[in-house]
Amino acid sequence: MGKAQKYVLLGDATYPLQDWILKPYQEDENLTQRQLQFNYRLKRAHSVIENAFLRLKARWQILLKCDDCSLELLPTLVLACCILHNVCEAHDSPFNEEWLEGTEPTELPKPCQPAPAAMEDNRAEQVRELMCQYFESCGEG
Numbered sequence: 697m698g699k700a701q702k703y704v705l706l707g708d709a710t711y712p713l714q715d716w717i718l719k720p721y722q723e724d725e726n727l728t729q730r731q732l733q734f735n736y737r738l739k740r741a742h743s744v745i746e747n748a749f750l751r752l753k754a755r756w757q758i759l760l761k762c763d764d765c766s767l768e769l770l771p772t773l774v775l776a777c778c779i780l781h782n783v784c785e786a787h788d789s790p791f792n793e794e795w796l797e798g799t800e801p802t803e804l805p806k807p808c809q810p811a812p813a814a815m816e817d818n819r820a821e822q823v824r825e826l827m828c829q830y831f832e833s834c835g836e837g
Contacts, residue, residue, distance in 0.1 A: 706742055712815035715823050734828045752781045754795035
C-alpha cells in the first residue's frame, strides 16, 4: 500500500486499538462492506492462531501441566516446545489427531468490557485503514 508497516498483534474488541494491536471494528449496522471484510479476515487469522496453539499443546502435552515445573524453567520449557514444534511442522512430521483429545481449547480470562476510548491511539486507525485497503485490493478470501 506504499507505506512500510511494523508487525502487529491481533486483538479482540476488548483491547485498545494501537498501531501495534489490530482489533476489529465494533459490530453495528453502520459498518461498511470494507470494514465487514476486515473483521472477517481478522477472525479468520485469529482462528489460524488458535489452531496453531492447539496443535502445539497437543504435540507437547507437558505445556498442559506447566504447574509441575519451577517458574525459572518455564520460559525455557515453552521456548523449547515452540522450537521443536516448528521443526516438526516445517518437516511435515505426522500429527496424530488423537493427541487433541484432552486438549480442549481453554478460554483464558479476558476483560469483559472494551478498553476505554482514551486508551486508543489515533494513529492506529490509519494502520487499520491501510489494512482495510489492502484486504480490499486482495479480493475475496
